[in-house]
Amino acid sequence: MNGSAPRRPSVGMVSLGCAKNLVDSENMLGMLRDRGYEIVSDPAEAEIIFVNTCGFIESAKQESIDTILEMAEYKKGGKLKHLFVTGCLAQRYADALAEELPEVDGFMGVADYARLYDMLDAAGRGERPVYMRDGERFFSCGRVLTANAFSAYVKISDGCDNRCTYCAIPLIRGSYASRPFDDILAECRKLAADGVTEITLIAQDTSRYGCDIGDGRYLLPELLRAVSEIGGVHWVRVLYCYPDSTEDRLLDEIANNPKVAPYLDLPLQHIDDELLKRMNRRGSAAWIKSRLEECRRRGIIVRTTMIVGFPGETEAQFKELLDFVKEARFDRLGAFTYSPEEGTPAERMPDQIDENTKAERLDQLMILQQAISMDLMEERVGTECEVLVEGQDEDGWFGRSIYEAPESDGIIRLHAKRELTPGEYVRARITAADAYDLTAEVL
DSSP states (O other): OOOSOOOOOEEEEEEOSOHHHHHHHHHHHHHHHHTTOEEOSOGGGOSEEEEEEOOSSHHHHHHHHHHHHHHHTHHHHSSOOEEEEEEHHHHHHHHHHHHHOTTOOEEEOTTOGGGHHHHHHHHHTTOOOEEOSOOOSOOOOOOOOSSOSSEEEEEOEEOOOOOOTTOOHHHHHOSOEEOOHHHHHHHHHHHHHTTOOEEEEEOSSGGGTTTTSTTSOOOHHHHHHHHHTSTTOOEEEEOOOOGGGOOHHHHHHHHHOTTBOSEEEOOOBOOOHHHHHHTTOOSOHHHHHHHHHHHHHTTOEEEEEEEESOTTOOHHHHHHHHHHHHHHOOSEEEEEEOOOOTTSGGGGOSSOOOHHHHHHHHHHHHHHHHHHHHHHHHTTTTOEEEEEEEEEETTEEEEEETTSOTTTSOOEEEEOSSOOOTTOEEEEEEEEEOSSOEEEEEO
């Protein structure tokens, strides 16, 4: 009699949406790997496929549906036996999806990942599980890093209490909850021990971290310092801060800690005070400008995001936004057109802007920012910086400096007289620039 454990099926994962979703996907893969499931990157080789969906805006919802249907095709000609849908779209629309997508064998919301094995067992018995309870938001498990072995995102909170009128995240993820401080450090230590040298702290609102634990103080500065002191950690960065909770002591930690990227991701959405109120964004235009001045004074570069075409946005208010962007000269700026999301207050607001006007305003803003970005990138020509080598493609080696966040920003093309190794840090001199990417010579 053979006493060996039965072979577990092969599993594929398609992760859509933001980096926070990616962390959830990597945690699920870690749970499956720990149970002996074989993780495969080619969906054609998978006997089980998970699609971890995004439900943030309409285009993301459509991408999720298209991906689910695409993966379902492997049931016809591939090895696929079970298809599961998890994440934000499942959390919000489980009943409708279950009715409209008979190809899917189970659904799981964003607070139920600890029940992953239960879902697999139920599907194996021929059931069609739907798990949508408000369960464990944070749980400890190993992770399977899907991008590379040297850079990882770490989620420090879940949910959001900001209640911006355009945003469905609180409807999907629930109220704000800080992850325990020691749990975060334990994960960072494990990642560092496994070879991760760059850790990026993420949440829907990172600057509020700690407001709901202990004495209610914001604890992001202390968390950054503690992570930076872990052996093996070379860079720490933080994304998605909120203007009114970005305190001077946070800026001081970012500016003065040599391992923390002098980089602030500060989504602002607009600068007109009336529109900020309609968006339910805390903090005035004057406060936003003061935060930017404090960043510049400390040598911190700033990335932001803007919304154009919010209900009621006038031509004068849009021009105010353009003038502000010209004045602020953001190092990085992304923008998107307003999308009315079901169940949000902004969906019901009068004076909705037509799609053509939204698109025209987006084009104007991005053309302006492209010129600003080109100027700022050219100023870096001739300077030297440390570069994390990320990989090689048909155009050669590439990487990022501490001033470029993973996936969000451009890359640095590297010319070297030797073979480079993904994950190593090299000194390089910038030799050329375009609006988003740089070219450098490895010294």
